[in-house]
Amino acid sequence: MLSRLPLSALKNAGAFGASRSTLQAAGARSFTRVRFASSSSGASNAFQSLINSRASLVSATLFSAGSIAWYTYLYGSLPFVGEVHANSPAEDGLHPGVYPWPHKGLFDTFDHASIRRGYQVYREVCAACHSLDRIAWRNLVGVSHTADEVKAMAEEVEYQDGPDDNGEMFQRPGKLSDYMPPPYPNEEAARAGNAGALPPDLSLIIKARHGGPDYVFSLLTGYIDPPAGIEVRDGMNYNPYFPSGAISMARLLFDGLVEYDDGTPATTSQMAKDVVTFLNWASEPEHDERKRLGVKAVVIFSSLFAISIYVKRFKWALVKSRKIVYNPPADKAH
Numbered sequence: 001m002l003s004r005l006p007l008s009a010l011k012n013a014g015a016f017g018a019s020r021s022t023l024q025a026a027g028a029r030s031f032t033r034v035r036f037a038s039s040s041s042g043a044s045n046a047f048q049s050l051i052n053s054r055a056s057l058v059s060a061t062l063f064s065a066g067s068i069a070w071y072t073y074l075y076g077s078l079p080f081v082g083e084v085h086a087n088s089p090a091e092d093g094l095h096p097g098v099y100p101w102p103h104k105g106l107f108d109t110f111d112h113a114s115i116r117r118g119y120q121v122y123r124e125v126c127a128a129c130h131s132l133d134r135i136a137w138r139n140l141v142g143v144s145h146t147a148d149e150v151k152a153m154a155e156e157v158e159y160q161d162g163p164d165d166n167g168e169m170f171q172r173p174g175k176l177s178d179y180m181p182p183p184y185p186n187e188e189a190a191r192a193g194n195a196g197a198l199p200p201d202l203s204l205i206i207k208a209r210h211g212g213p214d215y216v217f218s219l220l221t222g223y224i225d226p227p228a229g230i231e232v233r234d235g236m237n238y239n240p241y242f243p244s245g246a247i248s249m250a251r252l253l254f255d256g257l258v259e260y261d262d263g264t265p266a267t268t269s270q271m272a273k274d275v276v277t278f279l280n281w282a283s284e285p286e287h288d289e290r291k292r293l294g295v296k297a298v299v300i301f302s303s304l305f306a307i308s309i310y311v312k313r314f315k316w317a318l319v320k321s322r323k324i325v326y327n328p329p330a331d332k333a334h
């Protein structure tokens with residue numbers, strides 16, 4: 001095909017102007033020509049002049065240098081350059097173990113009995129300090145409790161409502177639509193009650209921490225005496241899973257702290273597992289539905305894909321198996 005192109009087309013089709021001469025000098029003339037022969041001359045001229053101009057070479061270099069500088073500024077080093085970190089497990093926190101959560105698999109839902117027990121642990125232990133702002137009473141209905149149970153639990157809490165006809169605010173028992181009551185009216189009160197530390201809202205804590213449920217489980221069950229050489233300030237507690245090792249929250253879960261309705265022995269690790277399952281649900285209430293829909297979507301879309309392949313081949317069969325025969329007219333000249 002190249003041989004049919006007029007020579008001028010080959011000439012117009014630019015090779016790198018500056019580098020062409022070098023390449024030519026290196027005897028690579030035919031290579032440069034062949035390479036650009038098929039591109040249209042206008043486009044390649046624009047390309048050529050872009051590459052040729054020194055300014056753009058300089059700016060390309062600056063751009064690369066800038067990207068590298070910015071990347072190293074953001075992430076400390078380039079991804080392919082090994083480095084020695086000055087931080088240690090003591091600063092980052094010990095990496096939590098990997099636990100076999102029943103809801104971990106692709107087709108697994110939450111263990112709802114565990115969510116129910118976990119709610120009890122949250123209510124009886126954690127709710128003294130931690131809020132759960134994003135969960136309303138109605139969210140528990142059909143997940144861990146019946147509607148009647150949740151209504152009864154909500155009614156035990158007084159909510160401020162109003163104003164009434166006289167412009168006064170008033171107290172009323174909770175309804176399904178109310179959100180979980182916070183333990184403190186505001187952040188300042190929360191800090192004042194916890195020696196300056198703020199107990200974070202637990203609604204999204206599983207999503208908000210590296211390691212998710214594994215981390216929170218390890219944190220709750222990981223309190224130990226500080227190792228030799230480590231001093232923990234008064235009012236702080238040693239926990240190797242917490243970054244820095246010193247956490248203001250003391251160990252809270254001890255065997256037999258709550259009494260489960262379903263008779264499950266309330267060991268420390270059982271309560272930790274249940275409360276983490278509950279918090280995991282609070283972070284991802286859509287979890288079960290998401291997996292159910294996901295399976296349906298995969299099944300439906302892969303069947304549709306298979307059918308569409310079949311239909312495509314069916315429709316194209318005629319075209320693909322067509323044979324074009326050319327019968328030259330009989331030569332009548334002679």
Ligand code: HEC
Binds near residue numbers: 216219246252
């Ligand atoms: C006596 C108050 C109190 C109780 C009760 C309490 N916490 Fe905490 N919690 C805190 C405080 C204070 C912090 C902040 C710790 C810090 O920043 O040093 C905290 C932090 C946390 C954190 C975040 C740790 C991190 O990585 O930042 C989690 C998770 C947590 N608590 C879970 C729980 C769970 C689950 C319960 C119930 C079993 C519970 N807490 C009960 C006071 C409490």
